[in-house]
Structure formats: C-alpha cells, structure tokens
Amino acid sequence: MSRMSCDLAIIGGGPSGMAAAVQGAALGLDTILLDEQPAPGGQIYRGIEAVQRARADDLRILGEDYEEGAGLVAAFRDSGAAYEPGSVVWQAVEDGRIGISHGGAARILIAQRILIATGAMERPVPIPGWTLPGVMAAGAAQTLLKANGMVPDTPVVVVGAGPLLYLVATQLARAGVTIAAVLLTGPDIGMSDALKVPGALRAGRTLLKGLAWRNELRGMGVPMIHGVSQPVIEGKAQAEAVSYTVGGTRHRVPAGLVLLHNGIIPNTQLSLGARCKQAWDPGQHCWRPETNEWGATNHARIAVAGDGAGILGARAAACLGRMAALDAAVRLGKLDPAQRDRMASADRAQLATQQSLRGVLDRLFPPAGELLVPIGPEDVVCRCEEVTVAELLDAVAQGCTEANRVKAFTRCGMGPCQGRVCGPIAAEVIARALGQGADRSGQFRVRLPVRPVPLAELAELQS
Amino acid sequence: MFRRLHELSATVTVFLDDAPLCVAAGETVAAALLIAGVPVFHAAPRYGSPRGPHCMIGNCYDCLVEIDGMPYRQACLTIVADGMRIHRMTEHEASS
Numbered sequence: 396m397s398r399m400s401c402d403l404a405i406i407g408g409g410p411s412g413m414a415a416a417v418q419g420a421a422l423g424l425d426t427i428l429l430d431e432q433p434a435p436g437g438q439i440y441r442g443i444e445a446v447q448r449a450r451a452d453d454l455r456i457l458g459e460d461y462e463e464g465a466g467l468v469a470a471f472r473d474s475g476a477a478y479e480p481g482s483v484v485w486q487a488v489e490d491g492r493i494g495i496s497h498g499g500a501a502r503i504l505i506a507q508r509i510l511i512a513t514g515a516m517e518r519p520v521p522i523p524g525w526t527l528p529g530v531m532a533a534g535a536a537q538t539l540l541k542a543n544g545m546v547p548d549t550p551v552v553v554v555g556a557g558p559l560l561y562l563v564a565t566q567l568a569r570a571g572v573t574i575a576a577v578l579l580t581g582p583d584i585g586m587s588d589a590l591k592v593p594g595a596l597r598a599g600r601t602l603l604k605g606l607a608w609r610n611e612l613r614g615m616g617v618p619m620i621h622g623v624s625q626p627v628i629e630g631k632a633q634a635e636a637v638s639y640t641v642g643g644t645r646h647r648v649p650a651g652l653v654l655l656h657n658g659i660i661p662n663t664q665l666s667l668g669a670r671c672k673q674a675w676d677p678g679q680h681c682w683r684p685e686t687n688e689w690g691a692t693n694h695a696r697i698a699v700a701g702d703g704a705g706i707l708g709a710r711a712a713a714c715l716g717r718m719a720a721l722d723a724a725v726r727l728g729k730l731d732p733a734q735r736d737r738m739a740s741a742d743r744a745q746l747a748t749q750q751s752l753r754g755v756l757d758r759l760f761p762p763a764g765e766l767l768v769p770i771g772p773e774d775v776v777c778r779c780e781e782v783t784v785a786e787l788l789d790a791v792a793q794g795c796t797e798a799n800r801v802k803a804f805t806r807c808g809m810g811p812c813q814g815r816v817c818g819p820i821a822a823e824v825i826a827r828a829l830g831q832g833a834d835r836s837g838q839f840r841v842r843l844p845v846r847p848v849p850l851a852e853l854a855e856l857q858s
Numbered sequence: 859m860f861r862r863l864h865e866l867s868a869t870v871t872v873f874l875d876d877a878p879l880c881v882a883a884g885e886t887v888a889a890a891l892l893i894a895g896v897p898v899f900h901a902a903p904r905y906g907s908p909r910g911p912h913c914m915i916g917n918c919y920d921c922l923v924e925i926d927g928m929p930y931r932q933a934c935l936t937i938v939a940d941g942m943r944i945h946r947m948t949e950h951e952a953s954s
Contacts, residue, residue, distance in 0.1 A: 431916060431935055433884065433937055438915055445884075449864070449867070450863070450864055452863070452864075453863065481937070483935070516913070516915065516917045517913065526902075526907060526909065526920075527908070528897040528898050528899075528908050528909065528910030529859065529897055529910065530912065531911065531912050531913070531914070532912060532913045532914070532918075534913070534914070534915065535911065535912065535913055535914035535915070538914040538915060539860065539889060539892070539914065542885070542886070542889065543862070543882070543885050543886075543889045543893075544862055544863040544864045545860045545861065545862055545863070545889060545892070545893055546860065546861060546863060547859060547860055547861075548859065548860055548861035549859055570863060632898070632908055633897050633898075633908075651859060652859055662917070778902070778909070778912070778918065778920060779902065779919060780902075780903075780904055781902050781904040781905050781907060810903075810919065811919035811922065811930060812917065812918055812919040815917045815918070815919075816913075816917060816918050846916075847930060849928060
C-alpha cells in the first residue's frame with residue numbers, strides 16, 4: 396500500500412534531495428523521496444550505481460566529480476528514508492498535497508513539509524535548425540553516456556558557451572567520439588584572463604580543472620574555435636552540418652549530431668505551479684524562486700533547495716538540501732533554531748565557498764547573448780506549437796507586452812512542454828522588441844498538472 | 859547515431875511500429891530507439907516537422923511516442939518493458 400502522508404516529502408533525487416533525505420531521516424522525520432528516475436543521483440550523478448557496478452571503465456571518461464556522487468548515493472540508500480523511484484510528480488500545492496503518478500496509478504500524498512529539489516535544466520539555444528532531429532542539448536549526450544553507456548558514432552559538433560561545453564566535449568572525446576568542432580561564442584580564456592576576475596584566486600582549483608579539460612581537448616586534436624557568431628544548423632530531415640562566422644568569414648562543418656549549450660537555469664516548473672514567488676537573477680540571467688538561506692519560500696510548507704533555487708552546483712546543492720531538512724525539523728518541532736544553526740555551520744561555510752566559486756564562473760562565462768534570442772522571422776521559438784519569431788513580434792505589435800498575453804495570442808508555450816523550453820526565449824523576443832530587459836516580459840504561468848496524467852488515472856485517484 | 863561502449867547483458871524485446879526490437883533491460887524508450895538508429899519520434903502537430911529527443915531529461919517533450927496504446931508519452935522518462943508496443947507518432951495530424 397502506497398504511503399498517503401509523511402512529515403517531509405522531497406521531490407527530486409539529485410544531490411540536494413538525497414542530502415535532505417539523509418538529514419531528515421537522521422533527525423527522525425518521516426521522510427519520503429520521490430523521483431522520476433529509476434535510480435538515485437539526479438542528472439549530475441545519473442546512473443552512478445550502475446556505472447560503478449557494471450561499467451567501471453566509464454569512470455575514467457566521466458571524471459572524478461561524477462564519481463564523487465557515489466558517497467552521497469550510498470548514504471541515501473542507508474538513510475532509512477522512504478524512496479519512491481519512477482514517481483512523476485504532477486503537482487505540489489501550498490497546503491501540502493502532492494500529486495504523484497507511479498506505475499500507472501495516481502495518488503495524493505499529504506506532506507507536512509514539501510521540499511522541491513528538482514534541479515536545473517539547460518537554457519534553450521534557439522539557433523536556426525535547432526528543432527531538427529540530430530540536434531540535442533549537450534547535457535542529453537551526457538545523460539546517454541551516464542545512464543546508458545552510449546556515445547555518438549557520428550561526427551559531433553558542439554556549439555555554444557559555458558564551462559559544461561568543455562566538459563561534455565572532453566568526456567565524449569575520451570570515449571573515442573569524433574568531435575568535428577567545438578564552436579564557442581566566447582573568447583579563449585586563459586589562466587591570466589581568469590585571474591583578473593575578483594575572487595578568482597580562491598577559485599583556482601576549479602579554474603585549473605576547466606583549463607585542464609581545454610588542454611586535454613587540444614591534446615586529443617579536437618578543433619576548438621572561439622569567437623564564433625551566427626551559427627546555423629543545416630539539414631532537411633536531420634542535422635547535416637553547422638555553418639558559422641568567425642573572423643568575418645563564413646565556414647561550414649559537417650555533423651551527424653549537433654550538441655547545443657548556453658549554461659543552465661533553475662527548473663522552476665513545480666515551484667511556479669505552487670505559486671512560489673519568483674525573482675529575476677540578473678547575474679545568472681534567469682528566474683528563480685525567492686528563498687531564504689534555509690530554502691523557505693513564501694508558502695509556509697514549501698521549501699526549494701539545490702539548483703532549482705538558483706544555480707550553485709552539486710556541492711552547494713547538497714549543503715542546501717541538508718539545511719532545508721534542518722529547517723523542516725525546526726518547523727515540525729523536532730529541533731530548536733539554535734540546534735539547527737549549530738548543525739548547519741559546516742554547510743554554511745562550504746556554501747559560502749561554493750557561492751564565491753560560482754560568482755567567478757558566472758563572470759567568466761555569462762550566457763551568450765546572441766544565443767538567447769532568435770533573429771530571423773521564420774526562426775522557431777516554440778518547438779511544440781511551431782510558433783515563429785514573426786508571430787510573436789506580430790502579437791507585440793498588437794499591444795501584447797507581457798509573456799502570458801503573447802502566449803494567449805500565439806499559442807507559444809501552450810504545447811505539451813508548457814513553455815518549459817520556449818518561456819525564456821519568448822521573454823527575450825518580447826524584451827528585444829520593446830527595448831527593455833527580459834525580466835520585464837514576465838514568466839509564463841504554469842497550469843497543473845505540470846506533467847501530463849492520463850484521465851483514467853485521475854478518475855481513480857487514491858486520496 | 860549512437861553506439862554502446864559495453865556489451866549488452868540483460869535484454870528485453872519491445873515492438874517498434876510492430877517490428878520486434880531487442881533492447882537493454884532498464885533503459886529508457888528514448889535511449890532504446892536512438893541506439894536502434896531512429897532519429898524521428900513524432901511530427902510536430904502544426905506543420906508536421908520531424909522531431910526527435912532533444913533534452914533527454916523530461917523538459918522538451920520532443921520524444922513523444924505512443925506506448926501500449928497511450929499517445930503522447932515521454933520516451934525519455936519511460937523504461938522499456940518486455941512486450942511493450944511503441945509507435946512513433948509521425949503521421950502529420952495538422953488541423954490548424
């Protein structure tokens with residue numbers, strides 16, 4: 396029989412969710428962790444148990460940061476927290492109700508405390524041709540490598556900006572994949588450039604790691620081209636090549652698979668759906684839920700921890716998960732605030748270090764402005780409904796200055812993804828048309844359920 | 859488009875558009891189809907443009923397929939099962 400109530404329900408099995416579950420269970424909270432995936436780890440440590448068990452060779456490809464997740468996964472397995480993998484959460488409501496679909500049946504779980512730990516997603520990269528089959532987010536290739544031990548068997552072109560691009564390209568090249576080109580919009584950043592950023596010295600080890608990836612790619616003979624502009628994916632039924640401009644000249648490189656990346660942003664679907672107040676983060680150029688240092692939102696029962704509350708990376712996510720669990724215990728009367736503060740001291744110190752590191756990375760690798768917004772009138776903004784830039788601009792010309800107005804006029808954001816992907820793009824298109832910042836465009840509202848649920852499941856809802 | 863770094867151990871049989879396909883137990887429908895060399899999963903409803911998996915983590919809804927008679931399922935979030943019947947949704951159903 397499925398559980399119908401608990402003290403602390405955690406949504407998401409990545410570093411923040413697992414760390415929160417370990418801490419919550421240790422404090423005697425009746426804790427349940429719900430996760431869409433079949434095994435713990437989140438996307439960052441996806442498949443870590445299977446890799447260790449059956450594909451240990453792949454650890455050399457994936458690197459030590461990935462392997463670091465094994466300790467947290469093992470601690471979570473031993474924690475005593477209830478674990479429900481394969482659970483799709485389609486709503487979280489401020490009164491504590493969580494809608495879950497699992498194994499073809501839906502139910503409502505009532506939680507005294509809800510911790511949303513749904514992590515990050517890749518920022519969309521709406522360049523011409525981005526909807527073609529054979530074009531994926533760079534993280535998708537990592538997912539296939541981690542979860543399935545699968546790598547591309549066709550020449551890959553990686554396009555975009557951000558440190559993750561170097562990592563993905565390095566991992567694929569280590570696995571023997573032909574990287575036809577790494578096309579970066581930004582300049583080539585050396586250690587001397589990096590050290591000009593305030594706080595960079597304290598981030599020295601992280602920066603060295605990034606430079607090591609770049610040097611490793613060079614050593615493997617992977618062409619890295621910096622200062623690229625106007626990338627276009629060519630192909631009719633499938634991606635065939637990427638053309639781009641560098642140094643005033645147009646170039647073209649054939650590709651069987653194109654990987655795109657322009658940094659990561661919080662996945663706000665559940666926190667938005669729960670009407671948690673959101674704030675614009677100018678440094679990371681994205682929306683995130685408003686939280687205090689314990690992850691608390693404007694709703695008394697709901698907290699958000701990890702990258703879903705602002706991008707800080709896996710180590711910070713674990714700290715924030717533990718801190719949110721400590722705060723949950725205070726709110727449930729199992730701990731007093733002074734104990735909480737004492738128990739959080741190590742995590743607070745680690746968090747400060749991670750925040751300073753992230754600040755350096757954010758300044759070194761801002762999102763590439765050119766990749767945020769499509770220009771051509773026929774360029775696709777909304778993948779689901781095939782809504783173009785021209786249609787959005789037409790709505791703006793008719794007086795729609797806010798994202799939800801534009802959505803109502805154009806259907807942009809009304810497809811199955813509910814604007815997860817096109818939301819940030821539509822905001823940029825509107826903002827550019829009106830000559831203002833993207834934050835002024837607002838955010839698409841989210842309708843529950845946040846994931847599609849068959850009507851038959853809702854009809855037999857157990858609650 | 860993809861290859862495996864390791865030999866398959868446990869396998870199950872699914873049916874893709876009624877043809878049997880041997881896939882790795884425990885993998886997602888999206889991974890199984892990609893390794894089988896299937897780039898197109900469905901057609902976008904307005905103009906019928908071909909679509910395949912893009913994000914692989916449940917956000918883009920471009921890997922939609924019909925699974926055991928239920929349309930619009932996210933292939934990247936669904937684990938294969940022996941005997942599972944998968945149909946690509948590539949028929950253009952434009953109505954607008």
